[in-house]
Amino acid sequence: METTSILIGIICLALIIAPIFLLNLSRKRKGQKILSKIQSQANKNNGKITEYEYWNNYAIGIDSNARRVYYFSSLDKNKEFQEVDLLQVQACKISNIRNTETDNESLVLEFSFLNKSTNSKIEFYNSEHDGLTMHNEFQIAEKWLKTIEKCKETIKKK
Numbered sequence: 001m002e003t004t005s006i007l008i009g010i011i012c013l014a015l016i017i018a019p020i021f022l023l024n025l026s027r028k029r030k031g032q033k034i035l036s037k038i039q040s041q042a043n044k045n046n047g048k049i050t051e052y053e054y055w056n057n058y059a060i061g062i063d064s065n066a067r068r069v070y071y072f073s074s075l076d077k078n079k080e081f082q083e084v085d086l087l088q089v090q091a092c093k094i095s096n097i098r099n100t101e102t103d104n105e106s107l108v109l110e111f112s113f114l115n116k117s118t119n120s121k122i123e124f125y126n127s128e129h130d131g132l133t134m135h136n137e138f139q140i141a142e143k144w145l146k147t148i149e150k151c152k153e154t155i156k157k158k
Contacts, residue, residue, distance in 0.1 A: 034059040038070045041081055051147065053140060056130050060122065060144055064151055071122045075129050082122060090114045092148050094141050095121075104128050107137055109145060 034054045038061040042049050047068060052061030059072045067086040072079070091112045098105045107125040125137040 030054075034072060035061070037081075038072055041070050041072075041083065042066075042068070045083075053144070055137065055140060058124060062144075062147060062151065064154075067151060069122070069148060073123060075126070082120065084111055084120055084122070086148065086152055088113050088115070089148075089152065090116075092145060092152075094138075094145055102128075107134065107141055109141055109148075 031054050035049070035052055038052060038059055039049050042061070042063050045063075045066060045068065047063035047066040049061040049070065050064045052059065054060075057074050061070045062068070063070070069084040069086060071082040071084070074080075089111050093110050095108050095110045096105065097108060105125075105127040106123055108121040108123050111120040111122075113119070124141045125134050130137070
């Protein structure tokens with residue numbers, strides 16, 4: 001009787017732990033897959049990703065040596081790569097954009113360039129794809145804004 005209870009307890013515990021383990025393993029594989037995509041994009045410029053982060057359907061990485069930011073998003077079978085050369089960036093800021101017609105909200109990192117003819121946006125959150133509320137996307141955007149500003153400061157010192 002006692003061994004049967006122990007065996008049932010072990011099986012129940014395994015049934016609880018196994019999905020958590022498999023979910024974490026899946027997230028880790030997805031992160032490695034996304035990192036390899038960003039790294040291959042950096043390799044085209046003879047660069048190497050020194051820091052990266054992924055969340056939901058987005059990923060961002062930076063090559064501190066070449067002063068380039070790489071971004072990847074995979075929303076609804078649309079895969080988007082972006083590359084930003086920090087040597088050409090004049091300013092960078094976080095913007096929360098709200099479309100009143102569609103009631104969509106997005107959080108972006110906006111880059112304005114020295115030639116002032118183009119702007120670039122890196123999306124961290126879009127209510128259409130990521131749900132109605134932000135979770136930690138704003139903190140991630142702030143972290144990357146600081147990382148980019150720190151990298152730009154080293155450009156100015158050289």
